[in-house]
Amino acid sequence: MVLLRILLLIPALQVVLASTSLTAAPPNSTTLAARIDDRLSARFKSEAIQPAPPANDAEFLRRVSLDITGRIPLAADVYEFLADESAGKRAKLIDRLLEEPRFAIHFSNLWRAELLPEATTNQQAAELERGFENWLIQRLRSRTSYDQLVRELLTVPLPASGQPAEPVLRDPARANPLAFLAAKDSKPENIAAAVTRSFLGIRLECAQCHDHPFAKWSQQQFWSQAAFFAGLEKRANGLLAPLTEAIDRREIASPKGGDKIAATFLVGSTPPWERQSPRVAYARWLTSPENPYFARAAVNRLWGQFFGVGIVDPVDDFHDNNPPSDPELLDELAAAFVASGFDLRFMIRSICQTETYQRTSARTHASQDESRLPARMVVKALTGEQFFDSFVVATGHRDAGEQGNARQQFLTRFALAGPISEPETSVQQALTLLNGRIVAQAAEAEQSPTLIAITQTPHLTTSMKIESLYVSTLSRLPSGPETEKLLAYVAAASPDRESERLGDIFWMLLNCVEFRVNH
Amino acid sequence: MLSELRLGRRTWLRSAAALAGAGAIPGWFGQLAARAAIDRARKRSCILLWMAGGPSQLDTFDLKPGTDNGGPFREIAAATAGMRISEHLPLLAQQSQHLAIVRSMQTKEGDHGRATAHLHTGYLPQASIRFPSLGALVSNELADAQADLPGFVSVGSQGAFTQPSVAAGFLGPRHAPLVVASDGIGRRGGGEGGTLRVEDLTSPSISEGRWQERLNLLHEMEQPFLASRPGPGTASHITAYDRAARLRSPAAMRAFDLTEESEAMRDRYGRGTFGQGCLLARRLVERGVPFVEVTLGGWDTHNNNFDQVRSLCGSLDPAWATLLADLSDRRLLDSTLVVWMGEFGRTPGINPRSGRDHYPVAWSMVLGGGGIRGGQVIGRTSASGMAVEDRPVHVPDLMATICVALGLDPRKQNVSNVARPIRLADPAGEPVKEVLA
Numbered sequence: 005m006v007l008l009r010i011l012l013l014i015p016a017l018q019v020v021l022a023s024t025s026l027t028a029a030p031p032n033s034t035t036l037a038a039r040i041d042d043r044l045s046a047r048f049k050s051e052a053i054q055p056a057p058p059a060n061d062a063e064f065l066r067r068v069s070l071d072i073t074g075r076i077p078l079a080a081d082v083y084e085f086l087a088d089e090s091a092g093k094r095a096k097l098i099d100r101l102l103e104e105p106r107f108a109i110h111f112s113n114l115w116r117a118e119l120l121p122e123a124t125t126n127q128q129a130a131e132l133e134r135g136f137e138n139w140l141i142q143r144l145r146s147r148t149s150y151d152q153l154v155r156e157l158l159t160v161p162l163p164a165s166g167q168p169a170e171p172v173l174r175d176p177a178r179a180n181p182l183a184f185l186a187a188k189d190s191k192p193e194n195i196a197a198a199v200t201r202s203f204l205g206i207r208l209e210c211a212q213c214h215d216h217p218f219a220k221w222s223q224q225q226f227w228s229q230a231a232f233f234a235g236l237e238k239r240a241n242g243l244l245a246p247l248t249e250a251i252d253r254r255e256i257a258s259p260k261g262g263d264k265i266a267a268t269f270l271v272g273s274t275p276p277w278e279r280q281s282p283r284v285a286y287a288r289w290l291t292s293p294e295n296p297y298f299a300r301a302a303v304n305r306l307w308g309q310f311f312g313v314g315i316v317d318p319v320d321d322f323h324d325n326n327p328p329s330d331p332e333l334l335d336e337l338a339a340a341f342v343a344s345g346f347d348l349r350f351m352i353r354s355i356c357q358t359e360t361y362q363r364t365s366a367r368t369h370a371s372q373d374e375s376r377l378p379a380r381m382v383v384k385a386l387t388g389e390q391f392f393d394s395f396v397v398a399t400g401h402r403d404a405g406e407q408g409n410a411r412q413q414f415l416t417r418f419a420l421a422g423p424i425s426e427p428e429t430s431v432q433q434a435l436t437l438l439n440g441r442i443v444a445q446a447a448e449a450e451q452s453p454t455l456i457a458i459t460q461t462p463h464l465t466t467s468m469k470i471e472s473l474y475v476s477t478l479s480r481l482p483s484g485p486e487t488e489k490l491l492a493y494v495a496a497a498s499p500d501r502e503s504e505r506l507g508d509i510f511w512m513l514l515n516c517v518e519f520r521v522n523h
Numbered sequence: 524m525l526s527e528l529r530l531g532r533r534t535w536l537r538s539a540a541a542l543a544g545a546g547a548i549p550g551w552f553g554q555l556a557a558r559a560a561i562d563r564a565r566k567r568s569c570i571l572l573w574m575a576g577g578p579s580q581l582d583t584f585d586l587k588p589g590t591d592n593g594g595p596f597r598e599i600a601a602a603t604a605g606m607r608i609s610e611h612l613p614l615l616a617q618q619s620q621h622l623a624i625v626r627s628m629q630t631k632e633g634d635h636g637r638a639t640a641h642l643h644t645g646y647l648p649q650a651s652i653r654f655p656s657l658g659a660l661v662s663n664e665l666a667d668a669q670a671d672l673p674g675f676v677s678v679g680s681q682g683a684f685t686q687p688s689v690a691a692g693f694l695g696p697r698h699a700p701l702v703v704a705s706d707g708i709g710r711r712g713g714g715e716g717g718t719l720r721v722e723d724l725t726s727p728s729i730s731e732g733r734w735q736e737r738l739n740l741l742h743e744m745e746q747p748f749l750a751s752r753p754g755p756g757t758a759s760h761i762t763a764y765d766r767a768a769r770l771r772s773p774a775a776m777r778a779f780d781l782t783e784e785s786e787a788m789r790d791r792y793g794r795g796t797f798g799q800g801c802l803l804a805r806r807l808v809e810r811g812v813p814f815v816e817v818t819l820g821g822w823d824t825h826n827n828n829f830d831q832v833r834s835l836c837g838s839l840d841p842a843w844a845t846l847l848a849d850l851s852d853r854r855l856l857d858s859t860l861v862v863w864m865g866e867f868g869r870t871p872g873i874n875p876r877s878g879r880d881h882y883p884v885a886w887s888m889v890l891g892g893g894g895i896r897g898g899q900v901i902g903r904t905s906a907s908g909m910a911v912e913d914r915p916v917h918v919p920d921l922m923a924t925i926c927v928a929l930g931l932d933p934r935k936q937n938v939s940n941v942a943r944p945i946r947l948a949d950p951a952g953e954p955v956k957e958v959l960a
Contacts, residue, residue, distance in 0.1 A: 366751040366752060367751065367752065367753055382754075383752050383754055383757070384756075426755040426756065426759075427755065427756035427759060427760075428695075428696050428755075428756075428759045429759050429760045429763040429764070430696055430699050430763055431701055431763050431766045432701070432702060432722070434763040434764045434766070435721070435722065435723040435724060436722070436723050438738075438764070438767055439724065439725055439726035440726075489743070489744065490744075493740060508733070509740070511737055512737060515741055517745055517748060517749060517756070517757055517760040520760060521757075521760075
């Protein structure tokens with residue numbers, strides 16, 4: 005009897021023990037960063053993998069700016085960071101970026117893409133986008149912990165069946181967590197699939213129609229998750245139908261007919277039912293520190309976002325035939341995340357402070373190709389928003405007239421497709437950058453704010469102008485050979501065509517692969 | 524470790540392919556494979572006429588006049604004895620010797636997105652595997668890497684699945700479709716389509732000489748970064764820019780210039796986006812493009828089915844009939860497979876809004892041209908149209924048939940993004956031999 009009790013406690017104990025092994029005080033990001041580096045060092049040694057050297061300041065600045073704030077640094081920031089000689093400047097930069105308003109905007113873009121994928125294909129879901137993003141931004145800015153955020157997302161209060169229904173969309177700009185449920189058409193099976201995929205890293209939807217082909221999940225288990233959301237009632241047609249909830253409903257009709265399936269957690273237990281929506285009990289279980297999947301899936305996602313490849317990859321596909329590249333590391337990160345109170349900024353800070361994150365993306369040794377763990381930084385794709393916002397920084401582009409329309413077209417054209425570790429440029433995108441109006445204007449001396457600024461600033465030598473172009477676009481100084489080649493390019497034309505030649509150089513920088521990817 | 528696994532599989536697959544080519548595998552498959560090896564010497568093309576939304580079979584190719592489900596349309600006799608199709612496809616009826624109508628398609632997906640993926644890739648959407656669209660598969664097999672024109676062109680595409688990277692799947696951006704869109708109003712085939720063009724193909728604000736100088740500068744200055752970061756990101760970039768630049772060759776630009784055709788020819792096809800898209804498809808096939816997909820949307824007729832189908836047929840009939848006749852006149856039809864289908868059919872039962880809803884249980888598609896024995900009907904549905912009574916055809920069978928018609932080996936494998944090899948056609952399928960020439 006006592007033995008049984010102890011066995012049941014072991015998972016909880018493991019989490020507690022793991023977290024206390026770091027430090028009794030709240031976890032420290034520098035310490036965690038060092039732990040990560042130590043583990044990976046040991047792995048690389050044992051596998052004879054030679055990791056890449058550290059990235060220089062410019063490479064690091066651009067990368068961390070894109071990863072935390074979703075766009076390249078301003079030219080002034082580049083100069084300042086390069087000139088700064090203080091110790092610990094990289095750590096200070098990370099802290100500064102995490103405090104910028106753009107941090108919340110960037111992460112809300114990423115999470116909206118993950119949690120509201122319907123918005124790209126469904127007109128009504130697209131109307132929910134803005135409100136959802138605004139809610140995410142609000143939560144991120146107010147430093148809501150990750151578990152709290154997920155609970156809020158799933159447990160938006162709804163009126164009971166007999167009451168007037170709650171609209172899912174009032175003002176499109178108003179912060180709106182209901183968007184998540186609404187975009188899934190408030191269908192229990194859609195919600196269950198999305199929740200388990202996004203927050204537990206499990207693709208349960210294969211088990212919607214039959215027992216999962218690879219993993220151990222059964223159709224019964226899928227529907228027993230969905231049952232927690234079976235009380236949602238749409239009061240009209242379409243995604244934007246107002247909602248009520250029958251909070252007494254604890255079971256769902258089985259798709260195979262026969263007995264109804266009761267709401268049961270994935271691990272087999274049921275909650276003590278209370279006089280409130282079953283979603284509350286579900287959210288509490290989902291985000292509990294004892295839930296073996298929740299924290300792991302969360303840190304794995306963050307790892308995948310910053311390193312390009314998750315410790316489990318794809319990040320929403322935890323199953324027995326897809327093991328973590330380092331299970332102990334994943335467990336340790338999960339424990340630290342829990343101990344921090346699910347503090348996102350803490351986790352991001354820890355990741356970005358590692359030597360691993362700060363390695364160059366240049367391939368310096370063949371052994372780096374063999375490693376599932378980051379021996380060099382992976383060249384990552386940019387989201388449409390990251391690319392457009394960086395483009396705006398580089399060129400000073402302003403939407404004349406139809407505000408946001410050029411942005412919307414750009415976002416559709418440059419939307420992220422495929423995994424982040426495999427950046428893609430399509431012929432369409434190449435044509436837009438090579439010949440499209442937006443880049444052409446940027447490269448025309450009369451129309452481009454950046455070019456105007458550079459060509460019209462007095463006392464700038466041609467060499468300094470070229471340098472300004474590089475700092476504005478590639479966020480770095482040009483090398484000696486680069487400057488030489490480009491000076492020769494400018495000199496090859498008559499002096500009255502200098503601004504034309506500078507325009508060509510600007511065009512070249514906006515088209516080169518170094519601008520197109522996150523390295 | 525993972526890369527070792529991939530290398531091992533690739534080597535194994537190469538030997539398997541060699542084995543197949545040598546006819547070492549017995550039985551009907553061996554014969555097909557041998558024929559495929561021979562046929563590869565003849566360049567083949569495919570034009571997919573994609574009917575987005577799910578066209579109603581009871582109002583096009585499998586009418587049930589005089590029944591409760593029949594609706595108001597009548598049948599007319601096609602040129603081929605015994606074949607009867609909708610009265611609203613009169614020009615096509617004259618081309619029936621080139622058509623093999625399959626009335627016994629039987630699938631299970633009734634969701635637009637999933638069914639579209641299913642019919643395009645030959646596989647049901649599965650976690651993590653990014654199956655390539657038929658166009659990407661054909662481009663991969665038949666495209667000339669040195670050609671200026673791409674291997675896969677998509678005209679008038681709509682919807683999320685037609686995003687180039689989604690269509691290319693694990694075959695990568697090299698086989699992503701070049702999208703040609705209409706810049707006019709009236710995106711449905713019925714409307715007065717604007718000019719079909721490849722967006723941003725040219726940069727009118729700059730001279731050719733200066734454009735070339737810029738491109739040379741780009742190539743030169745990019746080299747160090749490309750060399751230091753080998754991988755999918757840099758490779759994809761180089762490929763895309765190379766292809767974009769090659770589209771500017773005079774020959775490539777002319778391929779897309781419909782004003783080279785006579786007004787009479789343009790009128791015959793129909794001036795809407797779909798009609799002009801079919802004309803463009805003929806031009807591209809003439810110039811060696813192995814796969815062109817032309818989309819006609821608007822078939823999701825839950826409401827007001829009959830008016831809408833009549834209107835759509837008004838665009839479909841002249842375009843498709845002229846395409847077949849035109850290809851035939853130019854001696855291209857023998858080497859061009861023309862596929863007509865949507866993602867599913869529509870309910871035989873008519874709903875209260877005079878509409879028909881999604882129906883994958885029994886529906887029709889049509890094959891014609893190269894590799895196909897035309898002038899016949901395959902399969903049969905019940906009197907009510909509710910079920911397939913004879914010769915059911917599933918998606919894997921259809922894909923295998925298309926492969927063989929194009930001189931391709933349906934069992935050939937490509938390595939997917941999860942290192943699992945995926946055959947051109949799901950091995951559960953068998954080609955519909957009656958359809959093949």
